[in-house]
Amino acid sequence: MATGTIVTIRDDKGFGFISPSNGSGNDLFFHRSAVVDVQFEDLRDGQEVTFDEEPDPRNPSRQRAVNVRPAG
Numbered sequence: 088m089a090t091g092t093i094v095t096i097r098d099d100k101g102f103g104f105i106s107p108s109n110g111s112g113n114d115l116f117f118h119r120s121a122v123v124d125v126q127f128e129d130l131r132d133g134q135e136v137t138f139d140e141e142p143d144p145r146n147p148s149r150q151r152a153v154n155v156r157p158a159g
Contacts, residue, residue, distance in 0.1 A: 088137045090158055091115070096132055105136060105152050115140065117152035124156040135159070 091107040094114055101119040117138065119127035130136070135158035143151040 088139060088154075090135065090137050091152075093130055093132055093134045093136060096130055098128060101127065103130065105138060105155070113150075115150055115152040116143065117155050121151070121153040122155045130155075130157070 089107055089109065091105040094104050094106045096103040103117055104114040105117060106114050115138070121138075122130065136155050137158050138152040138155045140150045141153050143149045
């Protein structure tokens with residue numbers, strides 16, 4: 088499982104972006120349906136999270152975050 092920081096949350100749209108701690112430089116998209124153990128509305132900008140990565144079905148050349156949960 089990877090770690091990162093939420094850099095953007097769009098509560099009104101139900102998605103956000105995570106900056107991975109591995110320094111890849113590419114923020115990862117995540118949808119509210121990818122959040123586990125907490126409600127999407129409980130996540131905030133700047134929060135540390137853990138997640139898995141998988142190919143984005145809309146654009147398989149990009150990765151997206153799934154199984155997003157607060158770190159710790």
